[in-house]
Amino acid sequence: FHIIGGIALGNALNNVWLKLRGQRASLGNGCFFLLWGSGFAFMPLAFGGGEEIPAWFLPMQLLIIITAMGIGALWQSALQEWAKPLFNLNVGLMLFGSVFMGFGMLFGFAVIQDAESTFPGLIFIGTFGLIGLGIFLFGLFGILKSFRS
Structure with a gap:
């Protein structure tokens, strides 16, 4: 859930960035992925909280989310070019x-x-x-x- 949500958040940030630079016409897709990705990325943190979890759990989960956001935001176009032959x-x-x-x-x-x-x-x-x-x-x-x- 953290990885899927993080990539969706990265996709949303990429869409917002492209909209602000004038390279994308609509912002609706970015808003959807912002809401959906936030739910997917951060909701498991609310369910996984408690006194019995180790101290490294929250920082590790946040690192996973931030890494996935970076992949979704920064490497999106490179990944699309790499995977284009697979989409047929x-x-x-x-x-x-x-x-x-x-x-x-x-x-x-x-x-x-x-x-x-x-x-x-x-x-x-x-x-x-x-x-x-x-x-x-x-x-x-x-x-x-x-x-x-």
């Missing part, structure tokens, strides 16, 4: 297929509790696994085909 339809299909297979296996194995529930669980695993595998392979073959041409 085929990689998205591979990711979706992998998640589909994983959830199918997770829920299928959760259904299997005893010998009577083995068959429905295996059907669930097989169905979601094969559909996820098909989606994954469709994306993989699309990537391999792009290397060929």
